[in-house]
Amino acid sequence: MSDTDEVHSWHLPRLIIAWAVAAVIGVLxxxxxxxxxxxxxxxxxxxxxxxxxxxxxxxxxxxREGFITRTAFSVAGSVVVIAVIDLIGLLVG
Known part of the structure; x- marks a missing residue:
């Protein structure tokens, strides 16, 4: 498997979109x-x-291949993004 296949299998843009949505909602x-x-x-x-x-x-x-891993990684990243935003909000506010 080449490096481009590895990146494509993770669908990095979709992970970033999910984390960006979490960031926007967390900031709001x-x-x-x-x-x-x-x-x-x-x-x-x-x-x-x-x-x-x-x-x-x-x-x-x-x-289908890697669905659970990608989904778990994406959800965990969203939780971390929201937690960091909330922590920053608590420190600033």
């Missing part, structure tokens, strides 16, 4: 919601929404 929640309990609930919803986006993007590849 962090900026718009100041109550800690409500922010946590909205961030959980943001993770759920980014998971649905991930499933849609990965199912769109129509490639």
């Amino acid at each position: 929640v962090t900026v718009l919601e100041h109550d800690a309990e409500q922010r946590f609930a909205w961030l959980a919803l943001a993770i759920g929404a980014s998971t649905l986006v991930t499933f849609g993007l990965q199912l769109g590849t129509a490639q």
Whole structure:
């Protein structure tokens, strides 16, 4: 397998899109919601929404091989992105 096949098998642009969606939702929640309990609930919803986006993007590849790994990596990355954004929001606010 060549390097281009390896990158294509991960569908890197789809991972980046899922992480960007998570970042946008995370920033919106962090900026718009100041109550800690409500922010946590909205961030959980943001993770759920980014998971649905991930499933849609990965199912769109129509490639079965590596689906679980790509999806898990994408969802884990979305969780990390949202957690970092929330941490920055807590430190700034």
